Amino acid sequence: MILSGRRILGSAIGVAGIAVLAAQSAPAQESIETTGFDIPADVSLMAPMDPDKRKATAKVNGTPITGTDVDHRLALIVAANEGVEIPAEELQRLRLQILRNLIDETLQVQAAAEQEMAVTKQEVDEYYLRYAAQRFGRTPAELDAHLASIGSSAASLKRQIEGELAWSRLLQRNVQPFVNVSADEVNELYQRLEAAKGTPEYRLSEIYLSSTPATHEAVRQNAMRVVEQVRESGNFAAYARQFSEASTAAVGGDLGWIKLEQLQNPTLETTAREMTPGQMVGPVEIPGGFSILYLQDMRQVGMADPRDAVLSLKQISLEFPQGIAEADARARAAAFAQGVQAIRGCGEAETAGAALGAAVVTNDEIPVRALPESLQQAMLQLNIGESTPPFGSFTEGVRVLMLCGRDDPAPAAGPNYDELMAQLEEDRIGKRAQRYLRDLRRDAVVEYN
Secondary structure, three states, X not given: OHHXXXXXXXXXXXXXXXXXXXXXXXXXXXXXEEOOEEEEXXXXXXXXXXXXXXXXXXXEOOEEXXXXXXXXXXXXXXXXXXXXXXOHHHHHHHHHHHHHHHHHHHHXXXXXXXXXXXXXXXXXXXXXXXXXXXXXXXXXXXXXXXXXXXXXXXXXXXXXXXXHHHHHHHHHHHOHHHOOOOHHHHHXXXXXXXXXXXXXXXXXXXXXXXXXXXXXXXXXXXXXXXXXXXXXXXXXXXXXXXXXXXXXXXXXOEEEEEOHHHHOXXXXXXXXXXXXXXXXXXXXXXXXXXXXXXXXXXXXXXXXOHHHOEEEEEEEEEEOOOOOOHHHHHHHHHHHHHHHHOOOOHHHHHHHHHHOOOEEEEEEEEEHHHOOHHHHHHXXXXXXXXXXXXEEEOOOEEEEEEEEEEEOOOOOOOOOXXXXXXXXXXXXXXXXXXXXXXXXXXXXXXXXX
């Protein structure tokens, strides 16, 4: 199940801490068998739990994580939200999540050092140099100053880089060599894809939050707050990296192109099937937690996507004088629409446009995907020489697009053998990486201050 994989670089969101369970004093008591544990059916906690009161500092096998470390990482997230104000309550939850992420990073760095694969300062600095140039177009010194200006630090970003490099190194030695995919498995997948040609595929992103019966309502409320924040910021990937507990969190929640059957959950299949590109839905309750889905795009397996066609267009636009009365604007727009309908193809566009008092602009290389979604389907239905209905406003002016040519996309070749092999290997590496990190957490000594 794609959505059941837990996050590689982050730990679970939910009520934190250790619960002390006390049995009732009744002489006989029912119990619940859950994965080997003997848990009383009627549980009472000997002390209340309030995870928001925990201080954001810890020691991981003796290595300290300070409040400053959390503050600097939080500043990176706040800056990534591009001015969207994050409520104080949400900031507190972010701090707890960041602390969990820092604990995982520390475990990964420690594990690499124990196995004589420690990431050196030079390696981190070289990565930081490339990151500064490629991501920000800055020198390391300029990036240092930028990070300081937003309340973060170069040390915080370098710590994250060290953790990612250490984890990659651990997986390359301890996980990847032991993942095997046979030729029969690849051929079977290829045959299934061939049989599925023409069926729809979905480019989905996810945010998955796990819950238990005890944390169900708290996690649901948290999921609703995440949805609100994503709607305000428009940055689904950033929130997926911080909050999602699925293994896809490291890539912003992106599931890639999938068939809905791969979700292996009827509720999610039904939800995704009714979505349109650009839509976010959730939280959707599923066994074990809640899921938030974002549909990036849709296509048909093995078929060329008409939206990949490249168009040759002429834009004919009529501007209105400032302060024109709406009645006069409507009359001019109606006359413009009638005049455009009389144009016999792109060869007459410039002359006819001048007669209408309109400007004509030509562009011979516009992909259908580059147009607003509301225009894409309209353009795909046009024949050469035809125009869209007028669009615009009665204050600024109206315009039409005339289709002068279309280069249709080549038929989709589909994934090759090597791509399918890599896809299967990556999926298995992700699942084993989850177990590996789970083992590191289980064996760690973590002291909270």
